[in-house]
Amino acid sequence: MKKVLLVLSFGFSFLMFGQIVTLSKVVQTHTNTDKVLYKINPDSTAGIYLGEVEVQGFSDDDAKVFGLIYKKAKEIGANAFSWQPFLQIDETAAAFDPLHYKLNLYYVKSDQFPEENNRVYFISSPYKKQTIAFDKKEIVFNPRTFTFVQLEPGEIYTISTRKLLGSSIKLSAQENQPMQFFQFSGFSVNANQGAGLNLKSGDIMKLEKSYGQFLTTIYQYFKK
Known part of the structure; x- marks a missing residue:
């Protein structure tokens, strides 16, 4: 049995x-x-x-x-x-x-390895459509999509999930700042040993570069 x-x-x-x-x-x-x-x-x-x-x-x-x-x-x-x-x-x-x-x-x-300083990738949830606020502009992310922003010197960018108890982050250009990857999600992604590590929990998660670049390979890009 x-x-x-x-x-x-x-x-x-x-x-x-x-x-x-x-x-x-x-x-x-x-x-x-x-x-x-x-x-x-x-x-x-x-x-x-x-x-x-x-x-x-x-x-x-x-x-x-x-x-x-x-x-x-x-x-x-x-x-x-x-x-x-x-x-x-x-x-x-x-x-x-x-x-x-x-x-x-x-x-x-x-x-x-090529550098993309001050470039920030934003990656959707794999499960649901989300409306994300980029400063005063609302952007709709369909599941399994992504876009990016090139940070300009002197500008401050505010990104928010627009939900009660949701998350928001502020970003600005820095000298020689490496590319960054953020994923919008209401759940935690399990970390793999040596790969796919989440550096922040919550509605906006910062992803390790290797895993972020993988997602931007298998997800669909859209111009915001």
């Missing part, structure tokens, strides 16, 4: 998650202790190509998915990734498909 319950429990868990992450190609490996997994444009950033990871099926547990991708990447020493579009019949790149996609994996020297 215990064995039957165990099998049923495992099957239910698999169906709930419904996503398979595999290291589908390994060209070479690289020894390093880097904890990051940053997004790059391989056309403009010099890197050593190591292989690819393939994701099949859909899950809305983005932190868990990223944790699995991160683990596979670290098996071959990767510290960077890029989305690899599938080609259509006419050889043009197909749009991103959250049900099936591939990420190329690379090793990039730390001083070769």
